[in-house]
Amino acid sequence: MSPRRAAIPNNWHVNASNPTGEPAEVAEGVYLPFSEVTADARFGDYNLRVGMRIIDRKPVCELFQVSAIPGGPKVSPTTLREIPLAAVLERMLTDLGFPYRLVDGEQISVPTPTVVEERASRQPRSTVLPQVVEAYRDAIARGSNSPTADVARQLNYARGYVSRLLSDARKAGMLGAARPGVSGEHHG
Structure with missing residues (x-):
């Protein structure tokens, strides 16, 4: 199955292997608890490893590795072009980020659509x-x-x-x- 045709699956699971750094501001007064993270995920017939850092309030991909699952199709240039990297990064933010605002010293969750709109x-x-x-x-x-x-x-x-x-x-x-x-x- 082509990754482009396959939306990010509902059973998508990301394992954060090393969220690090200070909290990162991603919108005015909205923070993620990390400034960089490396995560592994399964996407269709492929395993992904993605390294992301928050720079100037934006997620920046610094590492992108794709490997075929055992017995799956080989990774080709077409495979790489068809993986929706921007959607993968946004989903990582959703699954790992827990964006929050500080209100009277307490972390209050912020819905991801609010963060995306505020960043834009x-x-x-x-x-x-x-x-x-x-x-x-x-x-x-x-x-x-x-x-x-x-x-x-x-x-x-x-x-x-x-x-x-x-x-x-x-x-x-x-x-x-x-x-x-x-x-x-x-x-x-």
């Missing part, structure tokens, strides 16, 4: 929207063929997140309407 918007939306609009207009003025992707790279956000922000900016009247399939603003 490190600054208040009221601050981010004007930055995205300005960067988008600058990219258009420079003649960019893909201004949304350029803004995403420049501001270190996912392209989809920038697209949603641009849509929100248009709805809020901060950015003019675009012609279908054409980047920029249409005035008229």
Whole structure:
């Protein structure tokens, strides 16, 4: 079975072999109890070993090993391309992380979707929207063929997140309407 077609299974199990380091901030005021971890997991017909470190509030994969289970299919370049590494890292955070906030010295659990949303918007939306609009207009003025992707790279956000922000900016009247399939603003 192709790993891409196989969603991360419900019986997924991760064994943390060495969570280490100080607690790591992953969103404003939200922490994981470790800053790095190496974990082993079974994924379809493959065993995975993943080393992850939290750097600048993001999970960064520093080790990724794949081995076939005994009698299973061999690991190939296609196998490696089809394993959804980002989903594996997020699942590791869910299974190992227990994100928490400190409230009056007590650790209060934070649901993972809250952490993901807070990580995606490190600054208040009221601050981010004007930055995205300005960067988008600058990219258009420079003649960019893909201004949304350029803004995403420049501001270190996912392209989809920038697209949603641009849509929100248009709805809020901060950015003019675009012609279908054409980047920029249409005035008229």
